[in-house]
Amino acid sequence: QSVLTQPPSASGTPGQRVTISCSGSSSNIGRNTVYWHQQLPGTAPKLLIHSNNQRPSGVPDRFSGSKSGTSASLAISGLLSEDEADYYCAAWDDSLNGWVFGGGTKLTVL
Amino acid sequence: QVQLVESGGGVVQPGGSLRLSCAASGFTFSYYGMHWVRQAPGKGLEWVAFIRFDGSNKYHSDSVKGRFSISRDNSKNTLSLQMNSLRAEDTAIYYCANSDYWGQGTLVTVSS
Numbered sequence: 001q002s003v004l005t006q007p008p009s010a011s012g013t014p015g016q017r018v019t020i021s022c023s024g025s026s027s028n029i030g031r032n033t034v035y036w037h038q039q040l041p042g043t044a045p046k047l048l049i050h051s052n053n054q055r056p057s058g059v060p061d062r063f064s065g066s067k068s069g070t071s072a073s074l075a076i077s078g079l080l081s082e083d084e085a086d087y088y089c090a091a092w093d094d095s096l097n098g099w100v101f102g103g104g105t106k107l108t109v110l
Numbered sequence: 111q112v113q114l115v116e117s118g119g120g121v122v123q124p125g126g127s128l129r130l131s132c133a134a135s136g137f138t139f140s141y142y143g144m145h146w147v148r149q150a151p152g153k154g155l156e157w158v159a160f161i162r163f164d165g166s167n168k169y170h171s172d173s174v175k176g177r178f179s180i181s182r183d184n185s186k187n188t189l190s191l192q193m194n195s196l197r198a199e200d201t202a203i204y205y206c207a208n209s210d211y212w213g214q215g216t217l218v219t220v221s222s
Contacts, residue, residue: 002154035209037155044205044212045147045155056210088155097169099145099157 003028004089006102013110017077020105022089024070028100032092034072036065039086039104048087049074076107084109112136112211116204119216126196126220132189132206132213140164140184142209146191148202149215158204159191174200196220 005023012018022034036049047056049065052072064075072091076083089102118130130146146158159170159180168180179192189206196218203215 037212044214045207046212047210050209086154090155096171098160098171099147101147101155101157104154 002103003093003096003100004091004102006087006089006105008103009106009108011108011110012076012079014079014081016079017075018079018107019076020074020087020089020107022072022074022102024072024091024100026070027095028070028091028093029067029072030070031094034065034067035090036063036072036074037088037090039088041085045088079109081109083107114206114208114211114213116206116213116216119204119218121219121221122196123222124197124220127192127194128196128218130191130193130204130206130216130218132191134187134189134206137211139187144180144182144189145207146180146189147205147207147212148200148218149205150199150202153202156202161189193218 010018033051037045038048039045052067053065062078086104086106088104090099093100113135115133122128143162145160148156148158161168161180161182165182177195181190198220201220203217205215206213
């Protein structure tokens with residue numbers, strides 16, 4: 001069972017906007033910044049969002065992150081077939097002294 | 111460009127040992143804390159261990175504490191993970207990562 005809670009699946013049609021939620025606690029999301037990682041099928045994870053809402057260079061602005069209290073969310077607008085992947089939220093946990101991850105959300109583009 | 115290249119994975123019997131390495135390039139390695147994260151077949155990501163930028167503090171998950179040990183050599187831009195007393199449930203792809211980048215992973219299979 002993961003420390004951070006994400007829905008196991010999400011879906012949308014091309015062009016739609018989808019959001020993925022991530023729920024944590026005061027020892028992780030409540031005190032530290034949230035990361036989102038994208039894992040395309042058969043590949044290593046890649047950083048998508050850092051510092052709650054910052055996109056690394058090269059990540060399209062269709063991807064956006066937000067955080068409120070002990071929860072966070074990832075929004076993907078203008079959905080493309082290439083966005084089909086697993087998405088993981090993560091944060092440092094002050095009690096565990098390590099990263100904690102969500103269980104991952106499998107995004108399907110219908 | 112930034113590269114994190116893991117090596118050292120393979121097949122090992124239960125109770126055996128392996129040492130993973132991660133060669134870093136393209137960024138100032140000594141400025142970054144580094145993690146090992148693993149992913150069992152068909153499962154999600156699991157944090158394994160973290161070491162601060164200067165090696166002053168190390169943390170391990172409860173599932174590997176006492177069996178695995180993270181270390182680094184900033185003079186060689188290398189991160190390591192010594193894995194002892196391996197169990198079947200340690201079978202996974204092991205990734206090295208920092209706050210910005212991930213390696214491509216190395217597969218560890220624990221099986222008799």
